[in-house]
Amino acid sequence: MKFTRTKNLAGDTQYRAEGESFRYIVQRDGKEWRLTIRALETVAGIRVAVLGLPKWETTADTLMLCKAIATEYETLEGKDPGYMNRETLAVQRAYAADPVMIAAKTPAAEAETRGESIMSETTTEAATVEQIEANIERAASLVEADNVEGLEELGKETETLISSLPSRGRLELPGRNPITFAALKKNLRGDWRAAAQAKPKAEAKGAEVATVEGAEVAKPKDYTEYEGVSELVTMGADKVAEGVRLHIKTSTTAKDIASIILDMWRRIPNKDGNPDIKGDSDTAKKASSALYRAAGEALAKGGADAYEVDEAQKKLKRAVQTQRTDVRAEYLRGLDEDSAEAAEEREHYAALLKDKPEDVAVSVWVASKYGVSLKGEIEKARERYQASRALESGEGEGAAEGSGEGEGEGEGAAETTPDERVKAVVQKLKADIRKAKPEDFEGASDETKETIREELETLYKALKDMIAATL
Known part of the structure; x- marks a missing residue:
């Protein structure tokens, strides 16, 4: 499903796509991205969104994850979602794969290998660049609103995304001139600085009078x-x-x-x-x-x-x-x-x-x-919580059904709770990280650095997934 970048009436950036029965709109909402799904109807031969409340709204941390949820929701058109509702299953499938990588799946691969992530490095990097450019556009509105805290948070997120791009090689995309990643990263950082340091537009003078239906109404200057x-x-x-x-x-x-x-x-x-x-x-x-x-x-x-x-x-x-x-x-x-x-x-x-x-x-x-x-x-947070509980419940039932040969094994062994397991993992990670010395990494050979970089990036992604699961 192809999303098109556009602007709404307020001038905010949106990403839109239309499926068989629904319109999908993704837009920045504070620190998150909001996906709005509206039912479509045909009026005088034109497809328009049905008035009233949307069919469904949800939020996610990234633009690509919102797009992934929308894609999964559209894929479920006319299919039986089983014991879960369509919304919950769409979220489950989107989170089951890397939200950036999911854009690289071909329609044929989706049909044949549901749940597997077929990756394309170019598509992944393009998605990251798209997210960075969307953040840069968002910076202008934060500057306009004098939202220093929001701009700082968005700046950290943007720098993390820029740093995640490769240091070597070049990006070649349709409709764009090829560019080395080193030059691209420099340009993106420059674009961010320009957007983040832009001066807010000066308020128009003489705006002491508001017009309502053609009549001039003087604005009182004091709330009292x-x-x-x-x-x-x-x-x-x-x-x-x-x-x-x-x-x-x-x-x-x-x-x-x-x-x-x-x-x-x-x-x-x-x-x-x-x-x-x-x-x-x-x-x-x-x-x-x-x-x-x-x-x-x-x-x-x-x-x-x-x-x-x-x-x-x-x-x-x-x-x-x-x-x-x-x-x-x-x-x-x-x-x-x-x-x-x-x-x-x-x-x-x-x-x-x-x-x-x-x-x-x-x-x-x-x-x-x-x-x-x-x-x-x-x-909305309560609804997301209930959806996540339903998701956890679904995974638990699947695990129980698939126990098969393992039934009855390990009787008497002490069972651990999720709280105990995650605390143990975090304690072990803390202990291992304390042992690591940054100077050792600096002094390592280029060959060793090249070898461990991919492993560190994999660990970094795993840590981000763990942090996302706690939000």
Whole structure:
């Protein structure tokens, strides 16, 4: 299945492919990549995506793994996935092979040797270069958003990918001039530095007035001008202080604070005059900052240690960010309820809902207009966890069925748990690595270095797989 690189309406890079019944869209989502699968229907002879929620959404650490999952999902069209659902089996098959190598399989080989990885070095290296170039494109948006932490993490990931390319030889790809890997790596590092050091675009001056349906509406400059926001700032600050003082379960406190912040934001209009439920406006950001600042001042007055307060607030902020998408998703789904409160809340989105088709739910329509999901990150994480549990359960059943001759052997032998086994492996790896001296590797002959390099790269890949399995 061939993916085409394109841009969405917001200018973000996407990778798209169409199968027999579904459209597959892969796009960067923070530190991960998100795969969205939408069902297709034919309208007036044109294939279009069905409105509403996607058929399935999932995330993966790399672009190639998302593509691999999509390819496996499409391959299962019309086939019986057995005791697992189609989504779980697609993930299992994609993870069973190297997510980069899987792109090298030919259709014939896939049909004949399911589960085996038929590798092509050129395809593998091309996939790595594609991932690096996608990261470089992503860097520009992180610079624009002044996301220093995200840029730093992406920089580490990109350098690891560049370093994984061979030091010798050349890359020859259709539509590109042949280039030595040494020159390619130098160019990619230069492209990354240029993207990461680019200056954010200057904000247009004179943007103090927003236009909504042709009418000019003056933007208030202070969050206190919106009804109830100041009270919510105080309420949220008290909640933060209470959580830090009493060491209340972080997730409970974080969800309460995330709900208060959403309540603040929905009272503040965004640049289009609609409720700013994403908190994108400067006014919404200032309101959130005021909440945490007031909480810190309240804690300082109570005589709390400044360092402990700062550290506790940092942890709580991260927990609130985690809860935020779930709280917003619950709020949006609540717009569909048949109640006076929901009807009153829907009035705030009248401008967005005037063109809504009758057969589309309010929550779906509003979420699509904001470009947000009706499932929060925690909810999605739970689904991924359940999928991984189903995957583990499936592997366990297969192992039991295939025991065959070994049944009854080793009776009385002590069984070990996965926890015991992985701890033992890690301890052994630590002990072995401590024995290794970098200077020995430096002083080794070129012939020895050449010999061990492949083995070290294999070990490196195995370690990355182990780390990925713990996420």
